[in-house]
Amino acid sequence: MKIVLILTKIKTMEALMRNLIILSTLFLIVSCSDDDAEELGNSAPTASNISILGNSKYGEAMTVSYAYADTENNIEGESKMQWYRADDIEGTNKIKINEATSATYTPRVADIARYLLVEITPIANAGTLQGNLVTSLYTAEVTSEVRKAYSAKSSNKIVVGFYPSWKTSLLPIADIKWNNLTHVNYSFAIPENDGNLNVEDLSNTSYFVSTAHANGVKAFFSIGGGTGSEGFISLSANETLRKKFVEHVEEYAYLNNYDGIDIDWEGWTNLGTFDADETRGLFYLLKDLKNALARHNIKISMDVFPTAWGGKHYTTEMFDYVDWVNIMAYDFEGGWSSAPANHASLSNANQALDYWGNIRGLPKNKTVLGVSFYGKDFTEPSNINDNTVINRAYRDILASNTAAHLSDNIGTIYYTGVQTIKDKVVIIANNNDYLGAMIWEIAQDTPDETKSLLTMMDKVLNP
Helix, strand or coil: CCCCCCCCCCCCHHHHHHHHHHHHHHHHHHCCCHHHHHHHCCCCCEEEEEEEECCCECCCCEEEEEEEECCCCCCECCCEEEEEEECCCCCCCCEECCCCCCCEECCCHHHCCCEEEEEEECEECCCCCECCCEECCCCCCCECCCCCCCCCCCCCCEEEEEEEHHHCCCCCHHHCCHHHCCEEEEEEEEECCCCCEECCCCCCHHHHHHHHHHCCCEEEEEEECHHHHCHHHHHHHCHHHHHHHHHHHHHHHHHCCCCEEEEECCCCCCCCCCCHHHHHHHHHHHHHHHHHHHHHCCEEEEEECCCHHHHCCCCHHHHHHCCEEEECCCCCCCCCCCCCCCCCCHHHHHHHHHHHHHHCCCCHHHEEEEEECEEEECCCHHHCCCCCCEEEEHHHHHHHCCCHHHCCEECCEECCCHHHHHHHHHHHHCCCCCCEEEEECHHHCCCCCCCCHHHHHHHHHCC
């Protein structure tokens, strides 16, 4: 290393000696070991001319290209790379893709309709090892050709039917009354505590979706349901697990061409007691799902209990993150009742609409009234107050009494007959602001068109 010392106007011997001492000190500092000299004189490596090569398409690999340089010609070590996704080229909602740390990355479903960039930290194998971090420009928007277009039917009101995966032998997919429905919810996928999505029961997804679309019906899948929704509690409380779950849902819905998802969280720790933490978890879960799915035009519905006792778990703020709310206006009576009574009467439907509309502020254009295609059998007096009242499908009630469609009860078996179903959906049909109606569940209906509850609903809602 060369040191140039410029001495100016040294007028006395004392000044000359003082500068000679300074010069000697500097010489000693820089005349230390050869290793130290090399360390002090080594420049950091650099990375430049960064570009991302590829077509910005789902499933097609993209590769980082850049120029590495080092003044002392130290070869490149293991340079650090990190990929990110953002909502636009301005970097809105920039998110690290944790597992994307190599020169090649293949865009996933979560990247579709988003933009990618890479940060590189150059690393040398000797001397000054680490250079400054540099960033690429954003790629073009990631696109995909996975989803298939189809022509959806038009309707005055939506008619949403739940279709349980365990009812395929009773009601094959091909035999669903597609003409009477606008949406069908394939049920259920199960949320797991670790953030995974269990879709084992939705084994006929491909055939279900393609058949729905061939009939112009929108295909949803429902997540949770009763005790199957208990996994929501753990995963929604942890941000990492929640985002993992959202990516699983997004990927499954997108790749299988679903039009939407339904969140059926009924398995609260204590249904009768409000838990702020669990409710907060559902809020953030819906918010994250909306952010992920809206980019693909994948809709979200949510199922809620009909009165304050169970409805308190769902907050008004959640309405912003769902496309509609299915009000489960049934199960008002059961084994806990003091006497046999109808669990889904017309007055129950009105009570549920009043609670959610007038008390909770649910917008009518997001209101879907749920009706039941099953009754409750209070036949044995011992069933009262012991929670053993039996649910019976409408089709089975008709099988034992062919005139059952004309009434709402046969003895102490209480259900909803054709006229009461009509009266319920007339409320929806006569108010243009209401969105539609929902059924739990369509396999419980009779195949007899003259007595079918679903046929009556469709005639009223979409004449």
